Amino acid sequence: MVRSFLQFLRTTAGFLPAILLGFAYIPVAQGQEKPYFVTYSHDLEEPGNLEIETKTALAQPNQSHRYGATASELEYGTRAWWTTELYLDGQATAQDSTIFTGFRIENRFRPLMREHLINPVLYVEYENISGADKTILEVVGHDGQPDLAERNGEARREHQHEGELKLILSSNLKAWNISENFISEKNLGHEPWEFGYALGAARPLRTLGSGKPCVFCLEKFMAGAEAYGGLGDTDSLTLHDTSHYIAPIVGWQLPVGRLSFSTGFGLTSTSLDRVYRIGWASELPQVGNWFHSRKGGAQ
Template sequence: MVRSFLKPGRPTAPSIFLTILLGIMATPTLRAQEKPYFVTYSQDLEEPGNLEIETKTALGQPADSHRYGATATELEYGVFAWWTTELYLDTQTTGQESTLFTGFRLENRVRPLMREHLINPVLYVEYENTSGADKTLLEVVGHDGQSDLASPNDEASQEHQHEAELKLILSSNLKAWNISENFISEKNLGHEPWEFGYAVGAARPFRTLGSGKPCTFCLEKFMFGGEAYGGLGDTWSLTLHDTSQYVAPIVGWQLPFGRLSFSTGFGLTSSSLDRVYRFGWASELPQVGSWFRGSKGGAQ
């Protein structure tokens, strides 16, 4: 059960992860490679043996409820060139309430066609073990709405969600642009119906040709674009009625030691939050797998 990992109100997990992230930020050799999307996935997988550590934080306020901040800390490892596996650890803090560890997710992405094509498919499978207090908004499916985010923490944390999620990721690189479409299906492993959703993103660098000199503020270090995402109902009611829909401009900034990303999501329906403010940080540790392999005869 989720509560066995951390009792409500104890900020131990966020403190540990903050310490890890501060250590990563102090390491100048780290790089992040993925597009600066918050909800949409592209065809990019992690390099084999590399570990990317990323945080995605969402800030919002449901109607008639308190402001909250929710963070998903991701540990993404490249198993093979065609297979990336990932662990998410979710936390949230709600004003005038408490700080909670809200669960974990285990994700796997497989790219069946390694050569570049006009459309590059990726298959995504995830297991989620979260509480009803999870507010990370990593996806929106079914009839998810702001009312789901408004329940008090002490009540929502009693609800335990064991869910399977499948995604079909289609991604294309057209000149400087990346355009990605995600089709999402999610099912509670009890007796609930399948829920459906989508995410669509497009992004490109401000400038495609590099200056050839080390720099931090060069235009090629910045990416811009946007994403749209929302629910599509469920097997009982496949519809846009009573669903949440968002559009969000995004900006990414590639630094020598990682990538910063920013986004402001605008809710388009009455079920949506008015605004979702997001920021993210990602850094990469190269060839982590080699740390655990003994070397014989010195360097290879």
């Protein structure tokens, strides 16, 4: 497994250094959200803050080549109840090519601001991506290995203009966060609605801080798991011929951001055998104030 992971990293070596170099210039900040890769909790970005994040998926479909796909994300706290995001996606496939695969615009709205037993969030997204996108930010319908095995030159000819809706339900139970996502997605042409789900649970390894600055303290780590998969479409609402994954996750809060790891295990014949994920997030506080000129000196 370790050898395979190192091989995947070599596949994506062409674009990862540029991403990491960019993070070297980000000020010290703290990521806010849970270390999920597919599941969303009810956490929203603080108003005026900008979070910069990458989510990289590394995998190899059967009868195809290894690939690395990265979604680079800009998440802005528009209001306390509204967070908006821009995703830019790309991928590199061994013995094929490195290509940009499209963009996504996402908005999350939290109708109830106080903490409740169950906290609902409404999610709306527009996707303009090609068939070569391999980020696996969600699994819907009958998504499976054949969708990820096409040659880039052929897959990129398929243009997908899609709308996506999610109902996010999230609860904080003592140290645990438990989140459930119900997903519906539709090609804006005449395709049927496709459905999927994502479930996540995570908690810090220790809830009480030591009171001393540290990097390797247990309270800096969060562990858990997420499960996600497709539920067919309006023509065939079923578990038959759908992909499903279970993925342990680990998050590590560093002085300059949050590092996350996950290994997803495919549960059906249409699923990938493994999906290795690595994520990085760092936050820029109150970037909205950068564009407001000060009047009358310091406030």
